[in-house]
Amino acid sequence: MKDQKIHIIDTTLRDGEQAAGVVFSLEEKLKIAAMLDEAGVPELEIGTPAISPQERENIKVLVHSGFSFDTLAWCRAMCSDIDEAAATGAKGVHISFPVSSIHLHALGKNELWVMKRMGEVLKYASGLFHNVTVGAQDASRAGFPFLVDFVGQAMCCGASRVRIADTVGIMNPFSVSKLFIRLQKEYPHVPFEFHGHNDLGMATANTFTALCSGASAASVTVNGLGERSGNAVLEEVVMALSLSGHKGCGIHTECLSELSAFVREASGRVLSDMKPITGTFAISHESGIHTQCLLNDRNTYQIINAAAVGRNEEPFVFGKHSGRAAISGFFSSKGYQLSSEESADILQNVKQESLKLKRSLSESELLRLYKPRV
Template sequence: MLDEVWLCDTTLRDGEQAPGVGFSYAEKKRIASRLASAGIDELEVGVPAAGADELESIKKLVGLQLPTRLSTWNRAVPGDLEASFQTGVRGVGISIPVSDQHLQHKLNKSRAWVMEVMGECVTLAKKEGKYICLGLEDASRADVDFLLKIGQEAERLGVDRIRLADTLGILDPLEVHLRFSPLLQNINLPLELHAHNDLGMATANAITAIRSGFKAVSVTVGGLGERAGNAPLEEVAVALKYILKRPAAFDISQMNSLCSLVSRITQREIPRAKPVIGADVFTHTSSVHLDGIRKDINNYQSFPPESVSRKHQIAFGKYSGMKELTGLLRAKGVLLDENQRLELLMRVRSLSSQKKSPLAASDILPMVKSFL
């Protein structure tokens, strides 16, 4: 049997770095509680070093004793870790830039410095008995041999997991596999991919990482996150179940309401065509598709909408056919002759095109009055 994949949610940390997003404790509590009850494997809940309010908020989340591991994000700075220790979280993430671009042009540090501070911070966290996730920032632009050296030293130091970050979202699925295969082959630590979505490939990259042998992936609800966001929890979780057929603890039936909750809290509307959670993703208008669905639902169903608490819907638009319109009229007890139904269908198609949106029964039935 294939190993279970870990979904490590960072909505409350990386998600909060999205422009204009900021969570109160009450909002963090609601989101964290819902994610934990749905079976998320880990919650990255914030950055204690950001200030006293953040530290206190995380401490309160720890006090909820949620049925999942809570972790924090920290720079490779002892002071950051000391702040995290005060919260009582079980896990700490230690993030270190590893590309020469970041080392030379952001920190003005050397590769030797990376090894030194990694050892210092990991040793400090081990003394506190913490689960340690070593985050390698900008791993997508780092020298692979250097990544391998870091990974081997991390294993020696007793790190629990290594997170490889595609910080700029520049990887494609094939490069994910090729770039990180040496680590998978030579390091006996679970690997996690932290994929950003700048080029729209975060979900594909996360799935490729799992296919390649990664144990974990970072996700956020709705893909919330810095710039273009992160790999969306809903997309990754559904792909795990229905494409990879891999076991995961997360209950996808709670996904729709969870995404709606985060949408309301952040005041960010879910795009209509957003995979899994968009309003239109299970709505059919084309007569060709509807005919196929009537014959066999799997003709045009990639996965059952009921699994995420949704259902198939019919809407009327430019490509609607006579069968759907006749069925609607019959259900409403309306009798029109063939010419009238054809004229009504033309009006429906025209109105849908004018409104730039599909029509519901409530839009169509008033149009019937002109024929009666």
């Protein structure tokens, strides 16, 4: 992949809100937008104007609220949708076309219709918008020859970027890499974007792979919010790029935890405690073997720096798997210097209590186990 800055497009306010049962108020949308702006996300897909007059008003408010990111409105391949997007003042428009035989058949269309309609709609949109991006919906199940023709037609008609959408999350990192290598060979100078869904749990991995295989942009959502099992996760993609891919994308990662927490609250979607980056236990430790090393060097068993993602380091969890070093360290932090015998006694009691309660112990419960030797 040639050296270039990775461009992140957040679609929490469009595809994220399409998650079943999720509705953001305008105030919540403004807060999410403000937090994404603070995090340095350069472009937001902020809604679908054709949904309703209220949606158009919300988009208009977002557009005129003074944020520094570029705004993108999502449209079907219809000139009426383009007009509604233009009326909101959005800086750019994304126009989606079906490209797989499955979607085309379901809509009663064919490949010839796509190519003809693209020429008409993109010409119309280019007269109203400087930034016109084109989406290949269900590209992951499209025939490659038609996908190549689709990309060529999009660029000939003035598209500024082409979105390759894994609409049903059927791809895997191997097929993603193969696809983008082939597309880059056909069109080495086309700005490709990847849009991944998480039906098989691979959206983040697929997005990372796309960005390492030729795509220069990716659309993601906070917490992976989105239809069915969701989309690629903004905070996970960004941290994976940084720590595993050694690639920057200009996002202020220290904003990620607060952003994740607010979207969780606004969407009403509970996050797993084990969710990477922002989950409660993502930087928590109990194992005695681990904690003994962690006391000397946090990097031994933790690659996520808490401060780098806007978190505080979590205290050790005390339970069945704890070790003496963690016990001694905890009591030392409370002003008690334990003998080796006292540490061993408390550790044995911790393990017994944890087994009985089937959970870890709180700090207060741990302190109550301390009985000074006389």
